[in-house]
Amino acid sequence: MHTTGWEDEFREYVMARGPALLRAAHQLTGHPLDAEDLLQNALTKTYFAWDRIEDRKALDGYVRRAMVNINISQWRRRKLEEYPSDELPEAHEPHELCSDVHAALEQALQELPERMRAAIVLRYYEDMTEPEIARTLGISVGTVKSTVSRGMAKLRNALGLP
Known part of the structure; x- marks a missing residue:
């Protein structure tokens, strides 16, 4: 498969910054699977805008802003599917090495x-x-x-x- 230079650049960016961006997505959503979906959607938007993003140092900000905007849109669209409860589900530690x-x-x-x-x-x-x-x-x-x-x-x- 032949890729263009910018596709290689995008792939390298995702590989280098993906873990940090996933942590930010997790902080926004509070759920690991939702965070993965959110980051994937934001990276898709970034991929399609890649040739318009001139300042490569601003890429993290662009992706984070996309994640925030997507997350807000999801809040506004979502119907009430969760109900308050006196019992909280069991929590899972996000990272083994966390204090x-x-x-x-x-x-x-x-x-x-x-x-x-x-x-x-x-x-x-x-x-x-x-x-x-x-x-x-x-x-x-x-x-x-x-x-x-x-x-x-x-x-x-x-x-x-x-």
């Missing part, structure tokens, strides 16, 4: 509502500003501030921190 604190934080993140989790991930994992998060999630800056504040309080409580 107890990291595993507890990942679990606490997964238990947050989706928009709250996205706001926390964008703020503290992606280092986005509140106005950037507001634009990305389609909410006001005030809503970002209160959502992040309530989310951090829930995380502190879940981790037993003051």
Whole structure:
């Protein structure tokens, strides 16, 4: 099979950055299989836009933004298929070598509502500003501030921190 130079470049990018991008997708979705689907969809969008992306240093940002946008679209389309329960399913540690604190934080993140989790991930994992998060999630800056504040309080409580 003959591939073009940009297809080889795309393949090399995915092989080099795939694991880090998958971790970001997992933080957004809270579920490993959903994260794989999300990343695959974002990489498909990136593949079709590859020739228009001039700054190759901005590729991670492009893929992450695509993941956030796809994830938001899925929230808006999804019907209510999950119902609250007093019992939580058994948790699985995301990585064998994670510290107890990291595993507890990942679990606490997964238990947050989706928009709250996205706001926390964008703020503290992606280092986005509140106005950037507001634009990305389609909410006001005030809503970002209160959502992040309530989310951090829930995380502190879940981790037993003051």
